Amino acid sequence: MMEVCGSSNVTLREFGCEQSLLSRPDGSASFVQGDTSVMAGVYGPAEVKVSKEIYDRATLEVLIQPKVGLPSVRERSQEQCVRETCEAALQLSLHPRSSLTLILQLLHDDGSLLSCYLNAACMALMDAGLPMNCLFCGVTCAINKEGEIITDPTAAQEKESRALMTFAIDSTERRVMMSSTKGSFSVHEMQRCIAVSQKASEKIFQFYRDSVRRRYSKTL
Amino acid sequence: MPTDNKRVRGPEVSQNPSLFRCKPAEAVPLHGPRADGRQRDQVDVRPVFVRCGLVSQAKGSAYIEAGNTKLMCCVYGPKETERKDETDMKCGRLTTDMRFAPFSCLERGSWIQGSQDKDFSLMLQESLQPALCLHKYPRSQVEVNVVVLENSGSVLAHAITCASLALADAGIEMYDLVLGCSIRQDGDSYVVDPSYMEENNSSSVSSENQGGLTVAFLPSLNQISGLQSDGAMTEETLTAGVRTCTEGCYKLYPVIQQALAKAVRKGAPPPSES
Amino acid sequence: MAAGFKTAEPLEYHRSFLKENCRPDGRELFDFRTTTLNIGSISTADGSALVKMGNTTIICGIKAELANPTVEAPDKGYIVPNVDLPPLCSSRFRPGPPGEQAQAASQFIADVIESSEVIKTEDLCIERGKLCWVLYCDMMCLDYDGNILDACIIALLAALKNTQLPEITINQETCTPEVNLEKRHGLHIHKHPVGASFCVFDHSILIVDPTAEEEVLSTAQLTVVTDEEDRLCSVHKPGGTSLSGEKLQECISRATVRQREIQKLIDKVILSVKTMH
Amino acid sequence: MKDTPLSNCERDFLLKAIEEKKRLDGRQTYDYRKIKITFGTDYGCCFVDLGKTRVMAQVSSELVAPKENRPNEGIMFFNTELSPLASPAFEQGRQSELSVKLNRQLERCLRNSKCIDTESLCVVSGEKVWQIRVDVHMLNNDGNLMDAATIAAITALCHFRRPDVSIQGEEVTVYSVEERDPIPLSIYHMPISVSFSFFQQGTYLLVDPSEREERVMDGLLMIAMNKHREICYIQSSGGIMLLKEQVMRCSKIASVKVSEITELITQALLNDKNARKAGGRGGFAESMPQERITALKMDETPVETTDVTERANDIVKKTEAPPQTVPSPVVPAPGVGQVGLGLQNTWGIEEDDDDEEEGMGEEDSGEEAGGKVAKMEVDQHKKEQQRGDVVEISDSEEEEVVILHPETPVPKNQKGSSSHQKGAATSKKKQKK
Secondary structure, eight states, X not given: OOOOOOTTTOEEOOEEEEESOOSSSSEEEEEEETTEEEEEXXXXXXOOOGGGOOTTSOEEEEEEEOSSSOOOHHHHHHHHXXXXXXXXXXXXXXXXXXXXEEEEEEEEOSSOHHHHHHHHHHXXXXXXXXXXXXXXXXXXXXXXXXXXXXXXXXXHHHHHOSEEEEEXXXXXXXXXXXXXXXXXXXXXXXXXXXXXXXXXXXXXXXXXXXXXXXXXXXXX | OOOOTTSOOOOSOOBOGGGGBSSOOOOOOSSSSOTTSOOTTSOOOOOEEEEEOOOSSSSEEEEEEETTEEEEEEEEEEEEOSSGGGOOXXXXXXXXXXXXXXXXXXXXXXXXXXXXHHHHHHHHHHHHGGGBOGGGSTTEEEEXXXXXXXXXXXXXXXXXXXXXXXXXXXXXXXXXXXXXXXXXXXTTEEEESOOHHHHTOOOSSOSSSEEEEEEEEETTXXXXXXXXXXEEOOHHHHHHHHHHHHHHHHHHHHHHHHHHHHHHHHHSXXXXXX | OHHHHHHHOHHHHHHXXXXXXXXXXXXXXXXXXXXXXXXXXXXXXXXXXXXXXXTEEEEEEEEEEEEOOOSSOTTOOEEEEEEEOOTTTOTTOOSSSOOHHHHHHHHHHHHHHHHHTSSOGGGGEEETTTEEEEEEEEEEEEEOOSOHHHHHHHHHHHHHHHOEEEEEEEOTTXXXXXXXXXXXXXXXXXXXXXXXXXXXXXTTEEEEXXXXXXHHHOSEEEEXXXXXXXXXXXXXXXXXXXXXXXXXXXXXXXXXXXXXXXXXXXXXXXXXXXXXO | OOOOOOOHHHHHHHHHHHHTTOOTTSOOTXXXXXEEEEEOSSTTEEEEEETTEEEXXXXXXXXXXXXXXXXXXXXXXXXXXXXXXXXXXXXXXXXXXXHHHHHHHHHHHHTTTTOBOSGGGEEETTTEEEEEEEXXXXXXXXXXXXXXXXXXXXXXXXXXXXXXXXXXXXXXXXXXXXXXXXXXXXXXXXOEEEEEEEETTTTEEEESOOHHHHHHOSEEEEEEEOTTOXXXXXXXXXXXXXXXXXXXXXXXXXXXXXXHHHHHHHHHHHHHHHHHHTTOOOSHHHHSOSSOTTEEEEOOEEOOOTTHHHHHHHHHHHSOOOOSOOOOOEEEETTEEEEOOSOOOSSSTTOOOGGGOTTSSXXXXXXXXGGOOOOOOEEEEOGGGGTTOOTTOOSOHHHHEEOOOTTOOOOTTOTTHHHHHSSSSSOOEXXXX
16 A cells, blocks of 8 residues: 655646637637646537538537647547547537537647646637536546656656546546546556545636636626 | 558558568479469369358358458448439449458558559459349449458459358349459469469469469359459460369359358248247 | 337337346346457468457457667567458448547557556567567457457457567678578567456446447446556546446456456467467 | 638628728728737747737757758758638648648748758758758638748747757767757748738738638738848739739838838747746746636645545445456367357357367356357368369258368467378368357
């Protein structure tokens, strides 16, 4: 058994978010975690291509754009993770036979990228005003060589770590919506990381709430 | 910079270890008995193993193994034509797709289909089409997909046989089965159903009568639906070659018939009392 | 009658089985389908395996080639895994470049190889900075009936264990490699990762080893990969409805049992081939 | 997704407004929209906001072999990415006409004007040179993407630092940022493009058209110029006839605009340099507008972890330990094995030949035919027996399928297999399924 993780590592870096920053998309947001930064845009509900049409719900497409070069297999796998998470959160059956497109543009990668994609995606979906069952947020945990948990690791910390886990936590029951891991780890370590992520999600959801409250403070 | 960004990428270049082998590869004997013990200049085809209806998702499927050549064929359809603009109101369409698994040849192949695959697909389509009653399937298409798992020669010939079996298994109406057989002519002698080594190994003794020939044959109608030859052969050799190939097809015929009968018997409702 | 019900209301059809704690094909919720393994059937490959889990069939062929190591990692070789879902295996796949599912599967397998360290890429180095092996691990689905990830991992592992690399020496005078194709040796397999996939029905019911139909109707999918030391190599849940830590724990327990089962199977099959000579 | 079409009313309205020398955003004819230049955390990353149009450029470098005809020159590579983020009409991964056009223009403007000293990018002549790659991502299209893209690309190139290299003999060492300070590119001049749109066959002219204006314009004239008033590139598109005076007037306007923009870029680069020197953090968190109601920042926050370990332990303990013993797999033949009794597969279950089933099913604990999948069989089709005589084939399959030594099937690529196969003239068949 590992000792209780050192508290100094269990922090979330500076968070920042700006919504509606792009004029063309129906919803947009940029999300910053430390130096990691992602911009997200949502189009839809709009007309769908016949080949992608689903008769009882909307078709959601997620596109991840890397900074240099074309998207590769890695981006495709991340797209799948983000898409299936969003699909579970969105009430897609309200918009049958229509298309939703979520584009995520990487601006800078300094660790915890997948969680930043998820957070940016959630903020953009909110900005687009799409009906959702719940919100979700992404938390990345790294386990370093000493067995300590580091939340929201930087790229350097990720490199040093022995295992890396990213979870998407839902806002209603704080359960795991998505999980993506790297490296090998014990069951205990995973359960601890889940528990830490659930705690961290409280902070992120509070941040969501604060930023949305601030945004609508004049209209309310 | 054309890179394949839809697959996990390896190094830009890599080489087959056999390029650096210390001992030269054993040469294929040009006279006398063949490497696998079969007879030269005789209609000595490899024993084949065939089976129908292996793939649960497909309408019809077949697997064929001849020597080390292994290939599989699945048939989907008849279904609505995908390309609406090509819908034919009177006649169905046959589409074929033939590909080699990357590990199927001695040299690792690429996932991206090369011109050879496309060539084979086309040959396959042209050989099968005459045997199908496509007029019975207006506005629809029948898809034939072939995957070569291991290439040990005569791939096209066996693909034709396998595909026609799969079509029959799928219950697509046909005038007859299509059987394929190929020979390799090397000067005066020839080998039937050549292996990969025999296909790619030609002696430079005589430049005349060098070539390969693949025939697609409808056995009960006694008609040829497809013929492909490369190399240079005299008219007489070619005619003789075609004759040899049809003979080879006749040898396959009972095995194919029997595999089909077995699949039909299995698929038919049991003659039970209930 | 039943056929009509199944076609018209597939979800209700499955629910009526799940209510009784069983599945339309007669399995219980935590039962895997029969898993059959056959190794070494492709002679053109350096290692091969064919895996069938129920109807799902995956063939994995490994080809080894020589290449230069990268400047960044001069003492490492390459492992290049790719999963192909050709139109042959199911009518849901179209010809052309691999779709999202195939790409995500390829990336998943690559991640499992890296995380589990089934093979250390250092082992593939022949001469530092000069020459190394590239293992092209190509997995092809021949019959798609769900749960390809588990089948791919088994096929990959068995094929790697079946792989025999030719002996290679560097000629000191000419500085060129010399390959002896007759003399071959196996790879050093460090870990035995095995996956177990689950589906979530109606946000709560967990079933293992889903068929293609169950996958479509489910609300979430989850794959747990464990090795022989009960360490987790991957907990991959791409999304879908949420699961609590307790539910995940259930899946992990099932996955560890499955790991033992499959490792035993692979070992026994490999052994059966070895004892033949 | 399709772009929303422009209605005739809108079109007429826009043209009428232009005739009345009015623009929708309140600008005058020759006004440029507000330009904002920000930089990313790493070198060579630049954002340009031109009104609502937003573009990002990222420069990266890589050591590659030079082109054969220019062994002493580095390579400049431009890639324009029309991200679907910028407009619903843009599609990912497809080279649209617009993206090819933009890329061409960018290349002509920045590569062909020889503003970058490519010879200084050579490391080993004929062997290794730097390839400088410029990726320009369009993030929001509100017109005049080209001007924004050139500003972003040239600023990013000015901002970029490549890693230092040293050559000792044949060994080329690339130093990381920590080891040696990276080196900026040598840039001779900064070409900046200025776009002019023409309406009503060239009667009206507007500088820096917005997206709406672009949709109703008849033609476009693009002039790229540096601050020394040297024209680097000029292109007119859309098929309008321009008078010589019009072009001259445009070039005059361009020279004014270019000196303004150059000044702005220099200032922005200087600011960034000072900020970096002072050790202040650059990057996105800093560039986020604080005063906007849509933006919010949260400082670094600790996460409560008091009962985390307990909770994890609880969950692990609660689930019952998995059984240590697992069923033994069945190995009916060398190279083949099977485990589990579940759903059967269609591969080979039709084997009704009873003699095939040795060693299968017995070991399976009690359950009925679950494991009875005959996955392996040795079929031998003796074609010799049927040679030439098709008509007389009997219906009975037992006669046709002759099974030889079913107890010793051989996996195919085993070395020993050849010895097994010697016996029969025709080789033994084993289904690999």
